[in-house]
Amino acid sequence: MKRGLSKAYTDKGKKTQFPLYKNLKCGHFGIKILRDGSWTYHNSPIKRIEIVRLFSTVLKFDNGVYYLETPVEKGVIDVEDAPFTATNMHVEITNGVQNLIFFTNLGDKINVNKKNPIYMGFNQEKKDYFPYVIVRKNLKALIIRSVYYELVNLAVNEPKDQKLYGVWSNNTFFKLGRVD
Numbered sequence: 015m016k017r018g019l020s021k022a023y024t025d026k027g028k029k030t031q032f033p034l035y036k037n038l039k040c041g042h043f044g045i046k047i048l049r050d051g052s053w054t055y056h057n058s059p060i061k062r063i064e065i066v067r068l069f070s071t072v073l074k075f076d077n078g079v080y081y082l083e084t085p086v087e088k089g090v091i092d093v094e095d096a097p098f099t100a101t102n103m104h105v106e107i108t109n110g111v112q113n114l115i116f117f118t119n120l121g122d123k124i125n126v127n128k129k130n131p132i133y134m135g136f137n138q139e140k141k142d143y144f145p146y147v148i149v150r151k152n153l154k155a156l157i158i159r160s161v162y163y164e165l166v167n168l169a170v171n172e173p174k175d176q177k178l179y180g181v182w183s184n185n186t187f188f189k190l191g192r193v194d
Contacts, residue, residue, distance in 0.1 A: 043082060043089035045069070049156070051099035051119040063120075070120050073097055075152040095137060098122065098155035100147055103164050114165075114183040116147050118155050124148075126183035132157070132165070134190060145190070166190065 044056045053060040053069070060066055072082050073091075080093045100116040107113070114126040124130050124147055134143045135154070145157040145165065157165065165181060169190055172178035180189040 038087050040087050040089040043091050045082070045091040047080075047091065047093045047097050049094040049096075051097075051101075051156075067120050070097070070122075073153060095139075095144075096146060096154045096156040098149050098153065100124070100155040100157040100161055103157075103161050105168065111185055112168075112182050114168075114181065116155065116157070116161070118149060122149050122155075124155070126186075126188065128184075128186055131186075132181065132183070132188040132190075143191075 045060075046054045046057075048054065053066045069082055072084055074081055074083050075097075079090060080097065081088055081090045098118040098120060101119050102117040104115040104117070105112060106115060114132070116124040116126065118124070126132055126147060130148045130150075132145060132147045135146045136142070137144050145162050146154045147157060149155050168181045169179045170182070172180055172187055172189070177194060178189060178192050180187050180191075182188075
């Protein structure tokens with residue numbers, strides 16, 4: 015195995031090939047992502063951010079289930095609300111077009127557009143609506159309160175419905191709420 019891995023790292027310019035395994039279903043991994051974006055393993059915090067970032071790269075969501083999937087293993091994890099939190103927002107204006115960029119607790123950069131929209135989602139446990147942004151492939155980030163307040167400061171009326179408020183990013187209007 016050592017020879018294979020070292021060879022994979024030293025053959026520059028060649029595509030690394032790994033043996034094809036069928037994912038072994040490993041049940042539940044004992045990992046949970048809390049509402050604040052922190053990760054735990056059997057209720058103990060995972061303190062090494064590098065490990066959390068690595069796990070986040072193999073995180074998937076399908077049919078209402080979150081799981082970590084590698085070429086070898088696939089195991090279920092629990093997520094209280096969203097697997098990421100949007101902890102910072104930046105506004106860019108290019109050629110008169112406003113672009114919103116979010117940054118997550120794990121360093122992901124999200125350019126808000128039709129593929130990565132902002133939306134208000136209903137949280138069953140809290141019985142209220144909360145703001146989210148899609149990070150990638152069905153994975154969402156909860157926009158933390160302070161960042162949401164920044165977002166609301168950018169809100170404008172929807173041109174066709176003056177009671178609907180939202181924000182513009184990449185020439186697309188994203189609804190935040192309605193004022194009646």
